[in-house]
Amino acid sequence: MATVIGTVAGAAAAALRSGGFSWQGFASTQDLALHLLGATLMGVGGVVAMGCTIGHGLSGLSMLALGSVVAIVSIGVGGLLGLQLLQKLSLN
Numbered sequence: 745m746a747t748v749i750g751t752v753a754g755a756a757a758a759a760l761r762s763g764g765f766s767w768q769g770f771a772s773t774q775d776l777a778l779h780l781l782g783a784t785l786m787g788v789g790g791v792v793a794m795g796c797t798i799g800h801g802l803s804g805l806s807m808l809a810l811g812s813v814v815a816i817v818s819i820g821v822g823g824l825l826g827l828q829l830l831q832k833l834s835l836n
Contacts, residue, residue, distance in 0.1 A: 776812070778833070782826070 757766035770776040788797050793815040795804070800819075804812025 774833075778830070785822075789819075793818070 756765070770779065793800065794811070795815070797816075797819060800809075800812040800815040805816060
């Protein structure tokens with residue numbers, strides 16, 4: 745928790761000091777909704793996979809754990825499907 749607060753406070757202080765501070769947001773409510781959906785799916789995926797990408801990718805694959813192989817393949821397939829969905833939505 746201290747890392748999150750320190751990162752935000754440090755970034756704000758550096759931006760204010762350099763004069764580069766500006767408020768930024770999402771392009772549209774659809775963009776915000778897609779980001780919130782993606783964040784939710786990532787959180788659920790981390791819980792279902794019983795670990796994160798670093799844990800499965802580095803630790804699990806180095807031990808040839810079957811669950812890690814399934815998790816990494818699923819992450820890759822999910823990423824590709826997500827990109828296809830985003831491209832389809834941006835064309836409309």
